[in-house]
Amino acid sequence: MTAAPAQRPVAPYQPTAGPGKYGFLQLLHAEWTKFRTVRGWPVGMLVAILVMTGIAAFVAAGGAQSSCQAAGGGPTRHGGGCGPNVNLGPGGEPVTDNFYFARQPLDGNGSLTVRVTSLTGLLPPAGQSFAKPTRPGLMPWSKAGIIIKSNLSVGSAYAAMMVTGGNGVRMQWNFTGDTAGLPGAVSAASPRWLRLTRDGDTITGYDSADGAHWVTVGTVRLAGLPSTVQAGLFAASPNLPPRAVNIAGVPQGGEGQWTAAFGAFDHLSRTGGWLSGTWAGGYLGGDDNALQYGIGAVHQAGGRLTVSGTGDLAPSIPGQDTGGGPAPATVTLGLIGTFLGLIAVAVVAALFMTAEYRRGLIRTTLAASPRRGRVVTAKALVAGAVAFVAGLLGAVGAIAVTTSIEHSRGAQLFPTPWPAELRIIVGTAALTAVVAVLTVAVAVMTRRGVAAVTIAIAAIVVPYFLAAVVILPVGVADLLMRVTPAAAFAVQQAVPRYAQVTAYYAPVDGFYPLAPWAGLAVLCGWALAALAGAVYLLRRRDA
């Protein structure tokens, strides 16, 4: 009887035994139990949430760029003060709508045709901010042409045909619309003919090189166009980019460097219900300071008209003054604390893995679950899931705090459409989760916490630091934000960059070279590669 158990055949231990006993869910549960029972780890994740929210409060309270950009002195476009202005276009997006407009009312249908013989411009003196533009030169998006605008209020609907400093003939409408017409620069030898026709609320733009052969550039419908609209000639020239490209690692230029454009027109002809014969000129928003500089006028002599102006008709760029006064920053600014949160998450994720090695627990873990690849996967999943929640709460907290502080002091944030805001929040959570997975994988490979944390920080934080704070040459910075795991911060980009606005699209203002999800995909690629390396090494190595 006593010997009987010894005689019983013993089933050999099978690592691949049924999923019933060592199923993946049990593995996940085991890892989750490890995570939640080491006090420091949930605390570390809590710290990540708190620092993300706390930094947002600090940045907002510290007078973030959104609040008082023009405080440095110098002329502002609309009489100073330090409230950045937000004007919304027909599509609901913030716009710059500040240009010199020589107009007459047009009732009902009609058309306007003109020949442009020259477009010249003035730039500010080299190396000077807030100076009267005196140096001949054009911006790529200096523009002059003809326009039909719904009314004289800022942000109202419009469609325009124009010649530009460096982008040929364009048809633009409602600030974000932009279609190319004839290429090349305009001159007396090579003039451009422009025509706009109105039929109800449909506007069609044509261009021609000789006034005989016309080509349709575009047809747009301006919803709700009133019977009487304002139509005429315009000129505008955007500011020099507020922080021009650095030379030799030194940021160049200042804020608010005005430029001017001068358009010369002749062969003006009109059909339809034009109500008056004289041109009324002025800046849409009343840009008195530009008038003090003598920029902004319409002159008629014989059949020739010249129109000068500064400013722009274009989407606003957050944190910058492209020609209509400074625009506030987006909510992305409040998410700068994500970096600090990521360091906390990386430390926890690294310890979550390396503690196994430190205490020899890895031997128990691998004995209980001999399929090593699944162990790493389960650990990465648990770390990633917890980090996702931490990132989600941190992002929501940061955005809520930023919004409420800015509103409580009467400042405005650059409006972000809700789908973009949702993408920023979920994207930040995903970013946090993938960083945790990456760190776990690196920790398996290095088996040392300090190495894993250093590599994670070197991969995530240092590229951003080098690109945004050290101010490397733009090409290098761009490359860093494309190929390193830091590319994932693109998910926090609030507004798109516009081809028709020259601005300093820098990471610090929330602009990244890759599309939001493409940037996150780069990080996912790194994480997957690290996981593959981790599984390979863990299988090969004697634990």
Next chain:
Amino acid sequence: MSLAAVSAISGMPDTLHAEWTKLRTLASTFWLLAGTVVVTVALGVAAVAAASCAPGSCAAAQTGADLAKLSLTGVQAGQAVVAVIGVLAISEEYGTGMIRVTLAATPRRLSVLAAKAALAGGLVLAAGAAGVIASLLAGRLILPGHGFTAANGYPPLSVGYGPDLRAACGSVLYLALVALLALGIATAVRESAVAIGLVLGLLYLWPVIVSVIGNPTWHRHLEQASPMTAGLYVQATVGLRALPLSPWQGLGVTALWATSALLLGAALLHLRDQGSSP
């Protein structure tokens, strides 16, 4: 081991010798020191190689370029490796439990910390000097080819020129101070992963967060207090008037941080029971 042999470790030279033996027999020490030099020089070379100025507007007055600072850009990445050296100098002992043996052999705990600080600082000084000299040499060789010539108003980089010498020596000292800061923090928190997270966060995130603070007064004060931003003022050779602190004052801020961290670490090392692991 005889009692005499044990008591022989009580003097400072012996403590130094013991710590030196531990440090030099670790393979990672050599690789980390080599890594400091390589990372510093690599980023420095990349920065000077990428520097350019438009023909016709290369004059020093127009670009405002600071060639010494530009050549020493690599210090900003090399310091991460230095921080690892500083952390590992003590937390290796906590990780393995070696600290109990060390403190049993050398009961005067502050002597242990002082010996570690001297050795880590000294090694980083040597590696830092190599990295800084090579970086400046690269700048001196590469930059004139990119339009930054003496004719355009840029004196060639030379340690015989006062401001360049200050930038070079200051950068080496800065790296050593980062090692001491890391050692102090690692002594205080004991867990190496947490320590390196704290040190690198302190160094890199401070300037990242300051970069979005718009209030000029806050911005200035935060830059003055930043261990990294202020410390690297020592690299500036032009536009010193625009700096919130003078170059040596800036390095003094980093020294203050390092001293405070070491004092905190020393206090906790002195007071705490080392029998339990973190």
